[in-house]
Amino acid sequence: MRERVGALRNYMREVAKRPNHRDVLRQCEVLSSLSDEDFGLLEQNSYLAYAERGEVIWLSGATAEFIAIIGSGFVKLTKTSPHGHEVTVELLGPSQPAGIMAAIESHIYPLSALAVSNCWYLKIPTPLFLNVYEHNEKLKDMILKTLGPRLRRAYDMMTRLSSGKVEERVAAVLLILATSYGKPAETGTVLEVPLTRQDIAEMAGTTVETTIRVMSRWQKNGVLTTDHQVITLHCLQSLNDTLG
Amino acid sequence: MRERVGALRNYMREVAKRPNHRDVLRQCEVLSSLSDEDFGLLEQNSYLAYAERGEVIWLSGATAEFIAIIGSGFVKLTKTSPHGHEVTVELLGPSQPAGIMAAIESHIYPLSALAVSNCWYLKIPTPLFLNVYEHNEKLKDMILKTLGPRLRRAYDMMTRLSSGKVEERVAAVLLILATSYGKPAETGTVLEVPLTRQDIAEMAGTTVETTIRVMSRWQKNGVLTTDHQVITLHCLQSLNDTLG
DNA sequence: GCGGAGTTATGACAGGTGTCATAGCGGCCC
DNA sequence: GGGCCGCTATGACACCTGTCATAACTCCGC
16 A cells, blocks of 8 residues: 555656657647648747646636646636636646637636646747637637537536536546546556545535545445545446436 | 417517528628628528427437528527436527537537427538538638637536526526527516526526426516516516625 | 644535425417 | 316425534645
8 A cells, every 4th residue: 555655646746747848739639730830830939837736827817828738737627606616617638728719719718727736738828829820721620620529528517517416427527537537457447637526526516525425435335446636446337327 | 468468479479480591691690701602502502491399400419411590589409418307508599500510520419409489490401511611711710709609608507507506597597598688678678588497497407396486486576577488587686696 | 743734534414406296377279 | 168288386395415513644844
């Protein structure tokens, strides 16, 4: 046990490893259609930034000064309800972009971006990005095509959030996370995302206590095990079953 | 009272009035950037269709044969949760398009479309639309720009759905409807959308009974009055207050 | 080492909300 | 007109879930 915790801690440090500037750009799917020239332009005028776990990358309502492409670690996009209650609407991992819609359309971030783990990300100034965007039809296509899945995910979460039962919502969150970021292992699917119960609660639209209760129950049933913030899902099927 | 009910019924009939084919195309904001030539193309190869209240326009999961532009009446886009429970994700009124994302990206409708009132809509075959779409950069821009607000509305609903209290969610739904489709009158803002409590419940992610209870309470407090399915909001402020 | 901060965990409790049952009302079709 | 259907309305009741309180544990800085 001791060494597993040690290994986990190493993992958390590893997340904070500085990625290669160019690699981050190249690995971002939305930008994959760009010419070498445009890549060069973006590369020379963007810069890597670091955020500690919990750090604010931008706040909703602020003017969109830059778009971000995640190099390593995880970022959550949140919105605070009128009651001050914070809700996570999206979780982004390596090579995923954030703030593109704000840049090209509203010029104001509609969501806040917060680091879930220590992470590196690339900051591309909005004017520069717009410059490349304007005369680049393929980029527009790519953005359109990535927006589709985002909308569908949003609609999916809406239906899950409305259909009552917290247990169901937490199961849905874990399954979504598993498909996006889960890594297969002997014991099951491992979620190497350092999410606290609080984070999961924000995604499922519930409270920490209830989330803990639900997950403790699953732990007793052998559906999953948690070791600090690393969750191993042993039985995806029984999670799926709780969805109906 | 008698004649008011009669007037309402007339209204319902009026909604079903057949609109002008070309007007529907011209009034759709997304298409506003098209050349006369493209307009002609769309006009000649699209056709008006009629749907009775409650009728299915398409089902989620079907292949996207056409996109629809609403001419008159209202259409809801829904998704059924794993539990069979139906959730309305969006409500569309005259001159709003549906199915565009499915056409250009997934080729499968992610949501079902159902007529909320009797309505006329324009069917534009997917291949034709894609044809126009491919070589029309401004159209892409317009689509991108309309997608932004859609995403933001979706995120907004997500936060409201997660923040507990049903009363709040119903208030939010009514306010959203009021800003989109409300018409000012002496007595307040009138919602001339023939929504049943069931429809509202689906949008707020709750049950008919609770929706009725909440709205009856407001009716007693004088916040709103309902006459069949026509809702008059007398005090938008007190609805806003319930949001926190 | 000690204390504080952050996270996980558990219990008591009240209230909101879904579920089920029932009823009235108006419209529509035969 | 009669019967059926859809919509609104109301009550009883169980139970989920948010709220508040408490505690153990780890990590970290002093």
